[in-house]
Amino acid sequence: MKITLGAVSKPYSALKMKTGDWGTHWPKVDEELCTGCGTCEMFCPDMCIELVKVGEEEVNGKIKEIKKAKVNYDYCKGCGLCAEVCPTKAIKMELKEIYKV
Amino acid sequence: MVRKVVRGFYAVAYAVKLCKPAVICAYPITPQTEIVENLAAMYANGELGNCRYITAESEFGAASILVGASATGARTFTATCSQGLILMSEVLWNAAGMRLPIVMVIANRALSAPLSIWNDHQDSMAMRDAGVIQVYVENNQEAHDMIPQAYKIAENRSVMLPFMVCMDGYKLTHAYEPVDLLEQETVDNFLPPYDPPIKLTTKDPLTFGCYAPPHCYMEFRVVMQRAMMRAKKVMEDVFKEWAELTGRNWGGLIATDYMDDAEIAVVAMGSVVGLIREVVEEMRKEGKKVGLVKIRSFRPFPTEDLRKVMKDVEKIVVFERAVSFGHEGPVAIDLKSALFGHCNAKVYSFAVGLGGRDIPKDLIRRCINNVIEGKVDEGFHFEGVKEFEEVII
Amino acid sequence: MKFFFSSGHGACPGCSLPIAVKNVLYALEGKCFVVNPTGCLEIISSQYDRSAWGVPYIHSLFENAAAVAAGIEAALKALKREDEGHVVVFAGDGATADIGVGCLSGMFDRNHDVLYICLDNEAYQNTGNQQSGLTPPGSNTTTTPAGKLLPGKVGKKKDMVAFALAHGVPYVATASVAYPTDIRRKVKRAVEFEGSKYIQIHCPCVTGWGINSNETIKVAKLAVETALYPIVEYENGELVRVRKIKERKPVEEYLKIQRRFRHLFKHPKGKEIIEELQRIADENAKRFGLDA
Numbered sequence: 001m002k003i004t005l006g007a008v009s010k011p012y013s014a015l016k017m018k019t020g021d022w023g024t025h026w027p028k029v030d031e032e033l034c035t036g037c038g039t040c041e042m043f044c045p046d047m048c049i050e051l052v053k054v055g056e057e058e059v060n061g062k063i064k065e066i067k068k069a070k071v072n073y074d075y076c077k078g079c080g081l082c083a084e085v086c087p088t089k090a091i092k093m094e095l096k097e098i099y100k101v
Numbered sequence: 102m103v104r105k106v107v108r109g110f111y112a113v114a115y116a117v118k119l120c121k122p123a124v125i126c127a128y129p130i131t132p133q134t135e136i137v138e139n140l141a142a143m144y145a146n147g148e149l150g151n152c153r154y155i156t157a158e159s160e161f162g163a164a165s166i167l168v169g170a171s172a173t174g175a176r177t178f179t180a181t182c183s184q185g186l187i188l189m190s191e192v193l194w195n196a197a198g199m200r201l202p203i204v205m206v207i208a209n210r211a212l213s214a215p216l217s218i219w220n221d222h223q224d225s226m227a228m229r230d231a232g233v234i235q236v237y238v239e240n241n242q243e244a245h246d247m248i249p250q251a252y253k254i255a256e257n258r259s260v261m262l263p264f265m266v267c268m269d270g271y272k273l274t275h276a277y278e279p280v281d282l283l284e285q286e287t288v289d290n291f292l293p294p295y296d297p298p299i300k301l302t303t304k305d306p307l308t309f310g311c312y313a314p315p316h317c318y319m320e321f322r323v324v325m326q327r328a329m330m331r332a333k334k335v336m337e338d339v340f341k342e343w344a345e346l347t348g349r350n351w352g353g354l355i356a357t358d359y360m361d362d363a364e365i366a367v368v369a370m371g372s373v374v375g376l377i378r379e380v381v382e383e384m385r386k387e388g389k390k391v392g393l394v395k396i397r398s399f400r401p402f403p404t405e406d407l408r409k410v411m412k413d414v415e416k417i418v419v420f421e422r423a424v425s426f427g428h429e430g431p432v433a434i435d436l437k438s439a440l441f442g443h444c445n446a447k448v449y450s451f452a453v454g455l456g457g458r459d460i461p462k463d464l465i466r467r468c469i470n471n472v473i474e475g476k477v478d479e480g481f482h483f484e485g486v487k488e489f490e491e492v493i494i
Numbered sequence: 495m496k497f498f499f500s501s502g503h504g505a506c507p508g509c510s511l512p513i514a515v516k517n518v519l520y521a522l523e524g525k526c527f528v529v530n531p532t533g534c535l536e537i538i539s540s541q542y543d544r545s546a547w548g549v550p551y552i553h554s555l556f557e558n559a560a561a562v563a564a565g566i567e568a569a570l571k572a573l574k575r576e577d578e579g580h581v582v583v584f585a586g587d588g589a590t591a592d593i594g595v596g597c598l599s600g601m602f603d604r605n606h607d608v609l610y611i612c613l614d615n616e617a618y619q620n621t622g623n624q625q626s627g628l629t630p631p632g633s634n635t636t637t638t639p640a641g642k643l644l645p646g647k648v649g650k651k652k653d654m655v656a657f658a659l660a661h662g663v664p665y666v667a668t669a670s671v672a673y674p675t676d677i678r679r680k681v682k683r684a685v686e687f688e689g690s691k692y693i694q695i696h697c698p699c700v701t702g703w704g705i706n707s708n709e710t711i712k713v714a715k716l717a718v719e720t721a722l723y724p725i726v727e728y729e730n731g732e733l734v735r736v737r738k739i740k741e742r743k744p745v746e747e748y749l750k751i752q753r754r755f756r757h758l759f760k761h762p763k764g765k766e767i768i769e770e771l772q773r774i775a776d777e778n779a780k781r782f783g784l785d786a
Contacts, residue, residue: 003320005261006200007542008299009308012495014502014539014546023507042674043711045512047501075501079508080708093708123572124565153568157561158600165558165597169529169565172552175572195554301527301550301566303578308545310553317542 019046023078025093029069033090036067040082040091048072049082103282109241109274112282113180113206113266114139116248118149119288120204123175123295126155126166130185131218132270133208137180160185164192164203171201172309174300176252179203182270183210186224190231196263197232197325199310202255202295203263204248208270209371209422211456219457220270222371222422225399226431232325234264234332235400237370241278243351244268246343249283249292253339256295260332262325267399269372271457281349291346329401336398354403356395359385360410363392365473366446368436369420370396373453373460377420380465389473396432404439411444418472419450420465429481449477451484458485498524498548504538508707510671510697510714511535511613515584517674518611521681524549525579526609527566531559531594533586534620534699535613549579557593559583560601563608576607580685583610587628588618590694591652595627602661605689609681612654612692615699623702623754627652630722631774632767633754635702645763646754650774658692659731665691666728671698672714673725676737680727687729696723704753716748721775724782738786742779745771 027049040049051067058064069082069091083091107115113136117125125144127137137156144154153170157163160181167177181189186207196203207225211217225235234255238244247266255264268274299307313321337353344350358378360366369377374395384391394410396403411417417440421430428434433450440446449472454460464485471477497516505512511534519526528551530536536553539546554562563583570576590598590612601608617635618624625635630651634640638647658666665687669677677695684691698705698713705713717723718737722745725737746768749755758764779785 001317001320002543003317003324005299006198006309007311007313007321009311009540009543009545011306011308011545011548012500012502013308014500014541014544017502017504017544019502019504042517043513045505045507045509045710046503047497047499047512047516072501077507078707079710080706081508081710084708085711124568126565126568151572151574153572155564155568155604158596158603161558162561162597162600165554165561166565166568168554168558169552169562169567170569170572171565172562173527173566173569173573173575175565175569191555192558199554301552302575303525303527303550306524306548306550308540308547308551310551311540311542311545312537312553313542 018074019077020074023076024099025078025080025095026073026076027071027082027091028094029071030090030092031068033088034068035088036069037087039085039087040069043081043085045079045081046075046077048075102284104279105282106277106279109244109268109276109278110135111139112241112245112280113248114143115282116245117178118143119283119285120249120252120292121150121176122152122178124153124155124167124170125178126157126163127179127181128157128160128163128185130160130181130183132210132274133180133182133185133206135274136206136208160188161192164189164196167203168192168196168199168201171196171203172199172301174295174297176295177203178205180206180208182208183212183224187212187227190228193228193233193263194231198321200261201263202261204251204255205263205265207265207267208274209267210270217456220272221455221457222267225265225267226423228265229400229431232262232329233400234262234398235267236265236398237267237396238273239372239374239395241273241276242280242349244273245280245283246347246349246351249288250339250343253292254332254336257335258298260328260335262328262332267371272372287346333401352395352397353406354398355406355410356397357410358393360392360394362390364390364415365418365469366392366394366411366414367418367420367469368394368396368432370399370432371422373420373422376460376462377465380462380469384469391469402435402439407436407439408443411440411446414444414446416472417446417448418469419448421450421452422454424452433481447479449479450481452481453484460485495548496520500546500548502544503546504541506700506707508700508710510710513671513674514613514677514695514697517677518582518681519549521678522580522582522685526582527579529559529563529566529581529583531585531589532556533589534615535584535586537620556589558597559585559589559594560610561597563610564601564604564606567606567608581608583608585610585612587612587614587616588626591627591654599661602658602663602690607689609684609691609693612694613697614694615697615702617702619699619702628654631770632758634757635754640757640761645761645767646757654694655726659728662731663690663692664730668694668696668724668726670696670714670718670723670725672711672718676725702754705751709751713748713751716743719743720745720748721779721784722748722771724778724784726782733782736782736784739779739784740786742785745775
């Protein structure tokens with residue numbers, strides 16, 4: 001164990017704490033319905049849903065990135081806020097396998 | 102070097118200016134106020150460089166402002182006493198734990214109730230366990246000299262602790278004394294600019310003030326104790342360097358007179374030491390084997406030095422300026438614990454001059470003589486107390 | 495790490511505090527110094543060797559965040575480092591309106607260049623829902639419990655916006671976690687002002703308020719839509735903008751879905767409190783012209 005001067009800590013050292021096993025449910029993103037608007041990313045209290053590039057498309061002669069929401073299950077606590085705020089209902093909360101009887 | 106007759110608060114303020122603090126913050130309280138008034142005047146006249154001088158909304162606020170400033174990498178200064186110090190106390194414990202080398206002057210004053218603006222050591226004694234270095238000075242030259250030394254010790258990377266320079270309120274702060282005022286060049290050569298090993302900066306975004314669960318809290322207390330203990334050596338070195346630089350040798354963690362063959366040792370801290378020294382000198386002329394031990398550093402406590410000088414002493418007289426209610430005087434408490442098993446001397450402690458009560462030379466002489474002549478019991482006594490009747494109303 | 499606040503912190507699932515924090519830090523692009531007094535946010539984000547912060551951060555005590563921030567600001571100026579970033583406080587409602595109000599007044603009075611953000615979850619939630627000066631009337635907290643005699647908190651929610659305005663704070667606003675883009679805009683606007691800035695963000699608490707973890711935003715929206723939490727913005731003392739409400743909802747809609755207010759619907763004095771809260775909402779709507 002390292003004991004630092006005045007208990008100072010390094011940035012983002014909280015990443016050592018994987019909180020993905022806290023919840024009973026996990027969000028599943030329906031990529032068909034996801035428009036890549038980013039609302040879920042803006043609200044997620046655990047910084048574990050973000051937009052990632054899945055491809056490109058041509059709109060009015062310009063190349064545009066196609067983005068979809070992607071969940072980081074290492075940290076997701078299963079609060080369900082992303083599903084609640086999604087304007088296209090593209091996120092569903094699903095019971096984790098281990099909780100299924 | 103210029104010798105001038107100045108008042109204590111000016112001697113302190115002038116030395117602070119020479120140390121080039123980046124942030125000074127205080128709240129007025131008698132008898133400290135003139136220290137920061139002098140600094141405020143220097144600030145108003147543009148004599149403090151790029152330093153920021155802030156009058157806070159309370160001593161609690163002042164100390165808190167310095168926590169933020171010190172963590173950001175600024176050399177800081179404040180002065181307070183009495184109620185103001187007690188109001189700061191939560192912050193000082195915090196600053197010590199965060200290892201912030203804030204330097205402050207305590208113009209020692211009694212605590213309420215009853216309200217008293219006059220001198221004793223009850224205020225700084227209440228901060229004994231906070232992890233703050235405490236040095237008591239005897240006169241205004243020592244106060245002046247101690248400021249640059251305080252920064253050098255507090256900011257040493259093996260120490261990194263807050264530092265209290267304790268000087269008696271009124272008795273020193275308001276006294277006119279000739280003081281050799283330091284030159285800027287002397288201080289610049291002695292004290293390097295403050296360059297902390299860590300600080301708040303966006304270039305390296307560290308998290309300060311973390312909480313520690315039981316699995317690691319104790320280790321932080323261990324390293325604080327180690328830092329305090331390491332400070333002893335750092336202080337000795339800095340004091341020596343100062344003596345060589347200025348020709349003024351104030352001693353180490355303690356300073357002694359006539360202790361080589363002393364049978365009776367008299368122990369005290371602060372301005373009363375000057376008076377006691379006179380009495381000791383007179384008694385020596387009368388053939389009494391009396392010596393003087395001035396405790397300069399109360400935290401860290403000079404355990405090893407005291408064991409060394411008290412080895413062959415038969416009786417120890419302690420003049421206290423505070424009381425640990427329900428026990429005895431705080432200096433005697435620590436002295437006895439330091440000497441236990443190392444010295445068989447009997448310890449007699451006398452609380453004198455509480456709340457600014459005068460301490461006449463005769464009283465000092467009588468206390469010591471009574472101990473020599475066996476007229477007084479071991480343990481704790483109040484001296485200089487009037488006859489009174491304790492009533493409800 | 496575009497939000498400068500990482501996963502792995504210890505907040506309850508659905509906690510609104512990280513939502514407010516990440517959007518503030520996002521708006522400032524991480525160019526800031528954060529001061530955070532003791533409280534929920536501090537305890538979930540700053541355990542030793544488990545920091546969620548990607549910006550320089552300091553926690554000192556419960557009641558001194560405003561003073562610590564003032565000290566950082568002064569030091570940055572003295573050391574000629576003020577270009578490094580803004581000084582931002584994230585403090586709870588208790589730390590702001592109760593125990594830290596003296597230091598806050600001092601900081602406002604000296605007009606330090608600090609953005610002070612009060613994360614208002616309307617009680618001491620870190621220690622399990624004790625009432626603060628920002629707890630609304632009728633709320634069932636552990637120190638104002640609903641009993642046979644008393645209907646929860648008796649008294650009112652302290653008006654910290656008026657407190658800031660009375661100090662002449664140049665930028666004062668309220669916001670809600672329900673509207674992160676509004677938070678981002680207000681933060682960017684605030685830091686254009688020299689001197690103190692105060693933004694009070696309504697942050698529902700899952701455990702203290704007794705709501706489901708996925709209802710944080712819904713509840714925050716209802717507080718705004720009932721006019722119990724008016725969203726206002728002052729620049730140099732002038733009211734410059736409010737969030738208009740299209741069809742204002744009765745306060746019952748907000749109250750009935752929270753455990754802290756549930757007793758009001760059966761307590762002998764409950765009706766009186768609900769009427770009082772409706773009167774407060776009506777006054778807010780009138781005073782700030784909230785009805786669209």
